[in-house]
Amino acid sequence: MQQCTEMAVLVEASNTCSLSTHHNFSLTNGMNAMEKKLAEYKCDTNEAICLKLVRFAEDVDDESTTFHPEYSHQLYGDDEVAFGYKGLQIQLYYSAGNLSTLFKVKYTSKVTETFDCVEPDDVEGKIREIIPAGFCCNTDDFISLLEKEANFKPFGTLLHTYHVHNVEEGGDFTYQIHKVDVSCPGFKEYHERLQTFLMWFIETASFIDVDDDRWDFFLVFEKYNKDGETLFATVGYMTVYNYYVYPDKTRPRVSQMLVLPPFQGEGHGAQLLEAVHRFYCNLPKVQDITAEDPSENYVKLRDYVLVKLCQTLPSFSSDKLSLGFSDDMATEAREKLKINKKHARRVYEILRLRMTDMSDETKARDYRLEVKRRLFAPTKKNQREMTKMMKCLRPEELASHISQMDTALQHEELEKSYQEVLAEYRRVIERLAQA
Structure with missing residues (x-):
């Protein structure tokens, strides 16, 4: 039965x-x-989805080249589970350069083979919602496309070339950063394939309207040789939107930034962000550079890059740092590097910490008080506003607000914030020392 x-x-x-x-x-x-x-028919979609950047035909069956998403909730729900299959494997393989795509769904058994009235999830349909048309469903067809990779060349204008020494691979590898706009022939179709990676590695990712000409695109490629031919592999990218600032300026805002997993941890993010800053520094109409809802990792990266850029500016010299944050620092950072005042202040605090002997109680105290004054400023402002409001409050409301202004609790929270900032700053200083 x-x-x-x-x-x-x-x-x-x-x-x-x-x-x-x-x-x-x-x-x-x-x-x-x-x-x-x-x-038994439930599968973790983060494990089931198998991604690859394929350079050689043998990579298709090489499990060591496979990587998996960090997120799949946007397609498969908050629990990131697909129902209806055993041994589910969703293959999304891309040619390393042009990102030609192979899409296949494999499984060892399906729920309908045992339960004829239970429907499995439409895992294939979910993927088809995000990948553009023109993908392969046959491995042989995909491998034949790899032969055309020699014809693929990076889009746009070359901004920067750099080299990375890979200890494991035992050699130096060459990378290029290109600036592209959507009018570049073939780029729009390439970008449609590239942006599918966002769904797997940025928690709140969304696709952008590339037809808006205020978008700038910055791409990172690895330059490598195969059988005597020079080829290029996609490493990562950044999208930047140019907002209008009255009366005649623009404010580039970083929207998305992604270094693909096989290349993470090699410093490509820092190279990309620095190259983007240097590009906009040469444009007089740019006011400053910001980021849209930056993640914690992006803030760490930005701290490192901006400190690296600012440490050579005259206003950030050691003798000036000891005098405190100044208008000269804010002005020079904005005019020469398109860094806003808030970020310039953070750069100053990092560089000031680097030159401060924290074993000296007086110097450590001076530094601590200066950072805490900056951290406490928003709270102090709120307190002034709250004091004005108290005249209109009922007794029970007044008691509630007074409890919020407990001095001991504020000191405790301020010290906690200071220690967190100090730890962040020290990580940046350590990375600078290693570089």
């Missing part, structure tokens, strides 16, 4: 009021057994 029939009998039995205790016990056991069997 089919499992579906068994389930129907169980449901019918549950609606019969004359069941004995023994029958109820059997029903419960039956449902538990059914639930266990169905649970």
Whole structure:
């Protein structure tokens, strides 16, 4: 008898009021057994999705070249689970340069083979929602496209070339950063394939309207040789939107930034962000550079890059740092590097910490008080506003607000914030020393 029939009998039995205790016990056991069997058809979509950047035909079957998403909730729900399959594998393989795509769904068994009334999730349809048309479903067709990779050349204008020494690979590798706009032939189609990676590695990712000419694109490529030919592999990219600032300026805002997993941890993010800053520094109409809802990792990266850029400016010299944050620092950072005042102040605090002997109690105290004054400024402003409001409050509301202004609690929170900032700054200083 089919499992579906068994389930129907169980449901019918549950609606019969004359069941004995023994029958109820059997029903419960039956449902538990059914639930266990169905649970075997649940798959973690972060594990099931297999991504590759393929350079050579042998990479297709080489498991060491596979990487997996950090997130899949935007397609498969908050629990990141697909139901209906055992041994599910969703293959999304890309040619390393042009990102020609192979898409296949494999599994060892399907829930309908055992339960003829239970429908599996449409895992294939979810992927088709985000990948552009023109992908391969056949491995042989995909491998034939790899032969055309020699014809692929980076889009746009070359901004910067740099080299990375890879200890594991035992050699130096060459990388290029290019600036592109959407009018570049073939780029729009390439970008549609590239942006699919956002869904897997940026938690709140969304696709952008590339037809808006205020978008700038910056791409990173690895330059390598294969059988005597020079080829290029996609490493990562950044999108920047140019907002209008009255009366005649623009404010570039970093929207998305991604270094693909096989290249992470090699310093490409810092190279990309620095190259982007240097590009906009040469444009007189640019006011300053910002970022849209920056992640914690992006803030760390930005701290490092901006400190690296500012440390050579005259206003940030050691003798000037000891005098405190100045208008000259804010002005020079904005005019020469397009860094706003808030970020310039953070750069100053990092460089000031680097030159401060924290074992000297007086110097350490001076530094601590200066940073804490900056951290406390928003709270102090709120307190002034709250004091004005208190005249209009009822007694119970007044008591609530007074409790919020508890001095001891504020000191505790301020010290905690200071220690967190100090730890962040020290990580930047360590990275500068290593560089």
